[in-house]
Amino acid sequence: MEPAVRRGRPRSEAADARINGAALELLLERGYDAFSVDEVAVKAGVAKTTLYRRWPTKDHLVVAVVARMQDEVPVEYRGDVRADLTRYLNAIVDGLDRMRLAGRPAASGDASAGLVAEVAAAAARHADIGSAVQAMFVRRNALVLRLIEEARDAGELCEDVEPEVLFDQLAGALYYRLLITGRPIGTAYVDRLVTSVLRGAAA
Template sequence: MTDISAPRKGRPRSADADQAILAATRAALAEHGWGGLTMGDVATRAGVAKTTLYRRWPSKNELVVDAVAILFDELEIADLGSLRADIEAVVSQFADLLAQPESQAALLALFAESCRDPALRRRVRDAIIDPQKRLVHQGRAAAQARGELPPDLDPAEARADVDIIFDTIAGTVEHRMLISGEPASPEWISRFTTLLLAPLTALHIQ
């Protein structure tokens, strides 16, 4: 049997090259959009050979998804002492991310193209959306440990609640900033958090 733990042969991947490629991808998207983005242009911007690029990302779909996913991987939720503070902090991080022109261009291009490509949509869900639900899981767990929320009694209901909370936060912030073109100011984030917490608090009191 093959030892799957054995190291791969060949030259190791360069983290610096990967970062340069993903940054070049976002820059190219911001300048040319999805239709104008080419693997050759990305390779030139990143200062790598096209063979290096294709060895890492065989298709434009995979490349763009990873270029966006790495931005979301930087989001984190810290235990700041209250559920309100945790939510406001992570929403503020998300808003700062969406305020960047390259992030806006990359996300809008990716979402538009995924509407026409079911395989790309699945990749977006698997690489970007589902992994970020960890933030909701972590925030709920911290709030439950502090006694702000009741413990989960039904795993299926808990998963459904996490999906709804994630969709509510991500959908609202993305719509405000990418569709409406309005900023997510500290005042708006505070008001949004109040509205989000109201039903959760009511359920806990009951």
């Protein structure tokens, strides 16, 4: 894809590192609105044009920062769909929780959409971000879809279960509560959700 060796002067990796550090720090402590590209440039000791040479808009920068703080969630079928899905969903919730903004104390259990909502909005605003976000979720979800298929093949789930729909029910409920209704998401809710979803799918 990308030519390994590019023609002119190479990008300063030191600048990359300083920008990433400054942007991450400022984004978490300020939130999207008060997060300013100018300030990132100053804090990183870099000209603003250097930032815009890497990301065409503030949205692209923010999404890149958020994407970088996403770590892999282990997905593995260990022979118990209920336990495996519960573990996975709880990991997702933890990941979302870690993306809460520093400023907002977020009364315990409160679902603070924070940066997730900004990423969704950025995806809606810019087609290229939308494609990238979708691709990321397709890749992540593929593992869970395989897990569901394995559980079905192992006889834990009905033959005619639709993995995609089943997963939409699980993940959708979480994101719906996070982004729309703002209701709390705890381990108790995850348990209730998995119970409700699996009741119709269990063999």
